[in-house]
Every structure is written in C-alpha cells, then in structure tokens.
Amino acid sequence: MADPATTAELRHRRVTGVLGLLAGLFTVLPIPLWFVYDGAAPDGNILTRILLTLIGIAFYVAFAAALRTLVSRRDPSLEWVGTLAFGTALLYAVLVMVSLSLEGGTAIASVAPVDPTQDGPLAPGSFLMYGAIARLVTAMFLIAVSAATWRTRVVARGVSVLGFAIAVFNLAFVPSVYFGGEASHFYSAVGWGATAFAASFQFYWVIAAAIAFLHKPKQPAAAPAPVRQAPAFQ
Template identity: 40%
Template sequence: MTTPSTTQNLSASSRPAAGASDLPTTTFAGRTGMAVGALSVPMVALYFVYSGPPPQWNVLTRSLLTLVIMAVLTAFGVALARLLPRDDTGRRAIVGQLTIVSLLTYVAVILFAASLEAGTPLAFPDRGMDPTTDGPLAAAMALAHGPIAHLWIAMFFLGFARAAQHRGTAASPMVPRWTLRGAIVVGVINLLAIPSLYFGMDATHFYAINGWGADALVGLITLVWVGFIGLGIHRASPGRLTPRRPPAETPART
C-alpha cells in the first residue's frame, strides 16, 4: 500500500536535483557570455574614435553593435535562468529570480537608450551632432545609459553572486570563486556610478552622468565581466571540475 509520504518521496526523487548538470545549456551560456564580452570592446572603442562629433556611420555602427550585444545578452540570460540552482520543489530562489529579471530589464533600458542615440543622426544627418551631448535626445538618454542601467546591472551582478552559491553539497560549483568575487566588485562599481546623476553632462569629466568614466568605462567593465562570467561557466562545466563530495560519515563508537 502506498502512503502519502511514499508518494511524496517518489515525486521528489523523480524531479531533477537542484543545480543538476545541463551540458548543452552550460555550453550555450558560456559561449554567449563570452561573446558579449568580446563584442563590447569594439562597440565601446567606437565612442573614442573621434574627439568631436562623430559621423553618422560611427553612431549607427555602434548602435547596431549594441543591438547585437543585447540580443546575445538576452540569450545568455535565458540560458542562465536554466542553470541557477533551484530548491527541492523546482522553484528558483527569490534572489535567482531577481538576478534574471534585473538582467533582462537592463537589456530593455539599453535598447531604449540606443534607440534615442541613433535617432539624432537619423533626424539631423547633416548637422554634425554628437548624440551623447547634443540634440534633444541627449538629455533623454543620459539617465537610461547612466544611473538606471547601473542600478539594474548591479542588482544582476550582486544577485548572481548570491544565487550561484546555493549549490547542492554533491554538485559541481556553477562558476569558479574568482567569478563570483569579480561579480561583486563590478556590482559595487556600478552602485558607485549611480550618483553621477548630480555631476552634469560634460562628457570630458570622469564622473559626469555621460562621462568617459562613470558611463563609458563602467559600461565596458560591466559587459567585459559578463564575458568572464561566461568563461567561468565554461570552465566549471561538467567534466572540467570535479564534483564536490559529501563529507564522509564518522563511524559511531560502540
């Protein structure tokens, strides 16, 4: 005769363990994460090619690269959602859900800002305007590229560092420890960039809301570290790290 407790045990054993290995998803997450980091370098470099107003091709090219990066980052987020540990009921912890929602919200914010940025050369192709400092859309995108993006990506990094630590005793770590420590550092850096809201829009100032430091440099560090998270996931994939074993039981004394 099957008792309710036996039924619960059978259903629990039929569910995949929290953090169970998923090699195709792990491979996909690792590659998309590394692709985000690699693509971000030429994208940010395009912002520093010209000291004055950039030509239309420059703005449109970096906007197109931004679209591609955000598309790949979305794919990375979907794969990461499948890898974050779950409890015995199959539910992801609140911090894990916050991690994924924050990342996808960051993607939406950056797409909105990129749309505004590309709008300036499209609307005024012959005026030689820098869309990050000139025109009616520059001020509109400043908060999106700056404090809003910094806060939401900080929630992603800090949430990821917390959520990825919840692994079963016998499960392999999701990423190496250096990846989690770096995620915390990058998350804090983004939090420190949020007050740039009070330092104006002179792009030559390091801490301006659209400055080369608080905006461009922090943005580059952010996307590059997503690449390192992808590298960490790849290095911690099944077969590359030895799973942790539960501690041996101490024999009882007679």
C-alpha cells in the same frame, strides 16, 4: 555510462558560456569606435556601434535566461534569485535599447554630424538611462547573479566575488546625478566614468563567467566500491 542529468547540465553550461561570450564580445567590440574621431563621428560610425551593441544586448538577455535555468536546476530554492537576475538583465536591455534608439534617431535626422549623446533635444533624455539608472540596474543584476553562482557553485567562487566587487563599483556612480552633465568629466550624470567606464566592467564579468562555463568542471572522485566479506564458516 554517463548520467543523463550530468550530460544535460554540461550541455546547458556550454550553451550559457557561448551566449555569454557572444554577449560580451559584441558589447565590448564597439568601444574602439568611440575613439576614432576627435569631434562628432559620422553616421556610419554611430550606427555601426549601435548595431553591434544591439546584437550584444540580445545575446546578453539570452545569457541571463540560460543562467537563470542553470541556477534553478542546481538549487530550486534559488529560483527567485535567478528570476531577479533575469528581470534586471531584461530591464537593462530595455534601457540600453531606448537610449540607442534616441541616439540613432538623432544621428539619422541631423544634417550635420553631431554627438547624439550630447547634442539635440533628445540627448538629455538618455543621460540617466546611460548613467545612474543603468548603474543601479547593473548592480542589482550582478549582486543577484553573483549570489546565485556563489550558492550553487556553477562557476568558481572567484567569479562570484568579482561580480560583487563590480556591483559595488557601479553603485558608487549612482550619486553622479548631483555632479552636472559635462560628458568630459569622469564623475558626472553623463560623464565617461558613469556611462562608459563603469558600464564596461559588467561585460568583462560576463566574458569571465562565460569562459568559466565553457571550462568543463572537475568531476568528483568516485566513491570506492564496498568490499564484500566472505561468509564465515564455523
């Protein structure tokens, strides 16, 4: 008969995996929409990628909450690490949603097509939210979640190592605040390296972790039953 605790954890792993997979897919899906038009995209394109990203971010927060609970159940002493991961995921979601609100509002209010990440009075307000601030918060999330998964082994340790590597990569873009605000540059406050390229790797990691959660872990081999010795007669 299956252990109820083991069955509950397997079910929780599947839920966590599904949430992570949906978060990653909905967040990565809008990326091609950025490259459809050479100049400013029409409102339909902008609002579609905003809507898809919002859905992905909602699943991302739910994924972080499920992962926190999974880590806490496996090792209660790491609850604070799981809480840190969830808190930074929530903070990241707020940053993205505020940035998307500024972006969408600019697109809706403008008569002519504009690039809401660059044009309009609200655009500069999102430079650091998309760039250095988001990269720092992302690194905090990945370090916390990678440390928790490494200690609890809820996923393969290769996934945890990948998370640490992506965290360091994101931290490398925090000083981009000193390199101007030219979006066409790879390394600038609002450059495509700091705002898009580095940001995407977090969600590639979420997809990798989700696949690991959906994969049924190997069960440890059962210990052999003790051999009963026959009583000795003298």
